[in-house]
Amino acid sequence: MAAQQPPTKDAITCHILDTSKGKPARGVRVQLEGGGSRSSAGHGHGHGHGAGGSSSSLKIFESQTDDDGRIKAWLPFSESTTGGDVPTYTLADVLDAEGSGGEDQTTWTLRFFTEDYFGGKDKTFFPEVVVTFTVERGQTYHVPLLLSPYSYSTYRGS
DSSP: OOOOOOOSSSSEEEEEEEETEEEETTTTTEEEEEEOOTTTTTTOOSSSSOOOOOOSSSSEEEEEEEEEEOOOOOOOOTTTTTOOOOOOHHHHHHHHHHHHTOSEEEEEEEEEOOOHTTTSSOOSHHHEEEEEEEEEETOOOEEEEHHHHHHHHEEEEE
16 A cells, blocks of 8 residues: 655645746745634634643744745744754645645635845834735645735735
8 A cells, every 4th residue: 555645735724926037926924823713703812721732722834935935844943942853744744634624714814024035124014024914724825925015916816
């Protein structure tokens, strides 16, 4: 029996186009944070503060855009101060756990580190671009970011 291959594309992806150059934004560091539940009434944006065990705890992933400005897969983020434990979960694991825990919607945030990409504080008006969105169980999400040093635009892509 062959080993199961990991998916080549996660359920949440993004694409950054540098509109000041008319090209993909290569090498942009991006963090994906999520796992907070959102009530069906639309109140509150829990980020790991509610009851329900591990499915409601905040998870952080990180990646960097490829030569085409895309992020197709995420790795768990591990700070050097976490005591040496390396996280082993995947985005699919977290999304599956949320679904099995009865969460229909969860809140996720993409944090684009644009200051580093543009080369410093005096090179861009937005040191970070933060996009928070709701994820429904079983759906896939593509979040394009049109970026320049002094403006940005985003939307739900396909």
